Amino acid sequence: MFxxxxxxxxxxxxxxNKLRTFLTGVSVASGIFILVILLGAGxxxxxxxxxQFAQDATNRISIWPGNTSKExxxxxxxxxxxxxxxxxxxxxxxxxDYIDNKSAIYSVWSGNIVFxxxxxxxxxxxxxxxxxxxxxASIVEGRFINLSDIENYEKAAVxxxxxxxxLFKEKNKPLGQSINISGMMYKVVxxxxxxxxxREEQRVFIPLSTAxxxxxxxxxxxxxxxxxxxxxxxxxxxxxxxxxxxxxGKVLKKRHMIAPDDESALFINNSLEEAKKIYQMTDxxxxxxxxxxxxxIIAGVVGVGNIMLIVxxxxxxxxxxxxxxxxxxxxxxxxxxQESIFITLISGFMGLILGLLVWAGIGPSVESDxxxxxxxxxxxxxxxxxxxxxxxxxxxxxxxxKAAKIKPIVALRDE
Amino acid sequence: xxxxxxxxxxxxxxxxELHVLKGINFSVKEGELVAIMGSSGSGKSTLLxxxxxxxxxxxxxxxxxxxxxxxxxxxxxxxxxxxxxxxxFQSFNLINYKSALDNVALPLxxxxxxxxxxxxxxxxxxxxxxxxxxxxxxxxxxxxxxxQRVAIARAMASHPKVLLADEPTGALDTKTSYExxxxxxxxxxxxxxxxxVTHEPDIAAMCKRNVILRDGLIVEDKYITQQRVTANV
Numbered sequence: 001m002f003x004x005x006x007x008x009x010x011x012x013x014x015x016x017n018k019l020r021t022f023l024t025g026v027s028v029a030s031g032i033f034i035l036v037i038l039l040g041a042g043x044x045x046x047x048x049x050x051x052q053f054a055q056d057a058t059n060r061i062s063i064w065p066g067n068t069s070k071e072x073x074x075x076x077x078x079x080x081x082x083x084x085x086x087x088x089x090x091x092x093x094x095x096x097d098y099i100d101n102k103s104a105i106y107s108v109w110s111g112n113i114v115f116x117x118x119x120x121x122x123x124x125x126x127x128x129x130x131x132x133x134x135x136x137a138s139i140v141e142g143r144f145i146n147l148s149d150i151e152n153y154e155k156a157a158v159x160x161x162x163x164x165x166x167l168f169k170e171k172n173k174p175l176g177q178s179i180n181i182s183g184m185m186y187k188v189v190x191x192x193x194x195x196x197x198x199r200e201e202q203r204v205f206i207p208l209s210t211a212x213x214x215x216x217x218x219x220x221x222x223x224x225x226x227x228x229x230x231x232x233x234x235x236x237x238x239x240x241x242x243x244x245x246x247x248x249g250k251v252l253k254k255r256h257m258i259a260p261d262d263e264s265a266l267f268i269n270n271s272l273e274e275a276k277k278i279y280q281m282t283d284x285x286x287x288x289x290x291x292x293x294x295x296x297i298i299a300g301v302v303g304v305g306n307i308m309l310i311v312x313x314x315x316x317x318x319x320x321x322x323x324x325x326x327x328x329x330x331x332x333x334x335x336x337x338q339e340s341i342f343i344t345l346i347s348g349f350m351g352l353i354l355g356l357l358v359w360a361g362i363g364p365s366v367e368s369d370x371x372x373x374x375x376x377x378x379x380x381x382x383x384x385x386x387x388x389x390x391x392x393x394x395x396x397x398x399x400x401x402k403a404a405k406i407k408p409i410v411a412l413r414d415e
Numbered sequence: 416x417x418x419x420x421x422x423x424x425x426x427x428x429x430x431x432e433l434h435v436l437k438g439i440n441f442s443v444k445e446g447e448l449v450a451i452m453g454s455s456g457s458g459k460s461t462l463l464x465x466x467x468x469x470x471x472x473x474x475x476x477x478x479x480x481x482x483x484x485x486x487x488x489x490x491x492x493x494x495x496x497x498x499x500x501x502x503x504f505q506s507f508n509l510i511n512y513k514s515a516l517d518n519v520a521l522p523l524x525x526x527x528x529x530x531x532x533x534x535x536x537x538x539x540x541x542x543x544x545x546x547x548x549x550x551x552x553x554x555x556x557x558x559x560x561x562x563q564r565v566a567i568a569r570a571m572a573s574h575p576k577v578l579l580a581d582e583p584t585g586a587l588d589t590k591t592s593y594e595x596x597x598x599x600x601x602x603x604x605x606x607x608x609x610x611x612v613t614h615e616p617d618i619a620a621m622c623k624r625n626v627i628l629r630d631g632l633i634v635e636d637k638y639i640t641q642q643r644v645t646a647n648v
Binding site for chain 2: 005008009012013016017317318320321322323324325326327328329330331404405407408409412
């Protein structure tokens with residue numbers, strides 16, 4: 001393999017037969033290139049979808065009311081379910097063991113917020129301190145709603161980063177400023193960021209108690225949200241949360257006189273179950289891209305084998321001459337194989353690098369809600385190049401072996 | 416140098432069998448210049464291929480320089496070809512992407528000689544055939560006669576015991592043929608054993624011995640007075 005004389009011989013053959021080298025190289029390089037593009041796209045879609053669902057804690061359980069669609073115990077259809085503080089208290093007491101973070105929520109739909117000359121409409125939600133973890137929000141500066149805010153009906157507001165940039169621009173620091181939310185003045189105590197992106201950062205949180213009082217909601221709540229303690233086993237976590245949501249549904253439906261099979265009077269969303277579906281979906285997408293990629297590689301290998309066959313055919317006479325001049329069969333096989341391995345490896349790397357460059361170049365510009373960070377695991381790509389080279393060598397071996405078997409007399413016979 | 420006894424060879428073509436060589440007895444001493452003649456189908460090329468270890472006889476013995484050539488595997492056969500034999504073909508059989516110098520150096524490559532030495536030896540043989548000025552030309556930049564001279568230089572480069580030429584002048588015009596024959600005579604004068612297959616009487620007359628084949632048998636084997644090319648031109 002490391003015989004310099006032989007390499008010189010091979011380089012000469014390669015450089016003097018440019019078209020042949022080019023054709024072999026292109027088929028290999030394009031195979032690897034396509035694979036890298038496919039794997040990158042698969043990864044991008046996977047990342048994008050996961051980002052979409054990373055906006056909330058993955059084990060979030062939300063409950064919000066609707067209208068009855070079934071008669072129950074003499075009560076009619078179309079009754080509105082009204083959740084109260086009491087519901088929240090009962091549920092949190094009864095299911096204490098299941099619950100990690102908990103919050104009742106009273107949303108002020110489209111709160112109009114004013115600061116100086118700036119004004120905007122944002123979602124305003126009255127929440128409990130724990131809600132930060134349910135939302136997966138992290139504090140950029142200041143703090144989140146705390147227990148004393150709730151107890152003292154403080155007019156404190158935690159605003160999303162987008163809200164902060166909208167209202168305060170660059171010039172003002174948000175912390176400590178007073179903002180007007182639907183006619184009432186609040187003090188900004190914190191700014192948060194959310195992995196869900198801008199859409200999730202266009203919200204403002206205020207204490208639940210303040211919201212109910214300020215907007216005359218009495219003890220009404222709009223919804224409840226919980227997270228469950230983390231489980232290491234994903235399937236066990238899904239099973240636990242399913243059990244919890246079922247029990248939860250039973251208790252609340254009983255309290256509100258809702259038929260047990262009425263699906264529209266009370267909505268319970270279990271994000272973990274959703275997450276499971278998402279993970280399965282992204283797995284399928286990944287598997288699909290791998291499937292297509294591997295087929296591409298197989299096509300590449302067949303292509304290389306095919307070209308090798310033609311190369312041997314084309315070189316039959318040369319091989320005959322070489323054999324007449326004293327080339328052993330082993331040296332003929334080595335010559336052809338080494339040449340094919342060399343070309344496959346070099347062009348494979350070129351395809352790999354080209355593919356990575358394309359993603360590096362267009363990656364940022366194709367970034368969108370459902371597509372992000374289209375990266376390719378370099379090791380996987382490298383393994384594929386080596387795999388292709390080995391497979392190409394095998395594909396090349398058969399024609400090489402045939403070539404070595406050619407009787408010089410047959411090869412040299414005049415056409 | 417060459418000892419052949421009762422050599423038989425037949426080819427199978429479909430169902431019928433073609434008996435090409437029907438018991439050849441033939442020996443060549445060192446320094447001879449032999450023309451093997453015969454009409455097409457007489458078996459002369461087959462005989463040359465067997466002599467060149469490019470093909471194998473069905474039965475009979477072949478001893479080359481004291482080494483019995485029998486049941487060789489491909490690797491050994493290629494070694495013997497490299498060590499004992501030099502080939503010159505009617506269609507030159509130069510490798511078309513290699514320069515004249517590299518073509519001549521190729522058998523030396525298979526002897527494991529390093530490139531610097533290889534090129535020196537190859538150059539000396541190119542000089543011998545008068546083509547040192549064309550050493551970096553590709554075969555398609557050379558005339559027929561020049562190509563054959565490169566091929567002869569290549570056949571000589573590995574320093575073989577026997578030079579085998581299959582219709583070396585078959586693709587050349589008369590003047591060029593004579594030039595090539597002059598070269599072959601010169602090489603023979605230096606003591607090299609040379610066998611030439613030809614059907615041209617004037618070429619055969621320039622050899623020292625004529626062997627005539629007909630239907631797979633030697634019908635005539637005679638030593639002649641060599642005609643020197645220089646006298647003809």
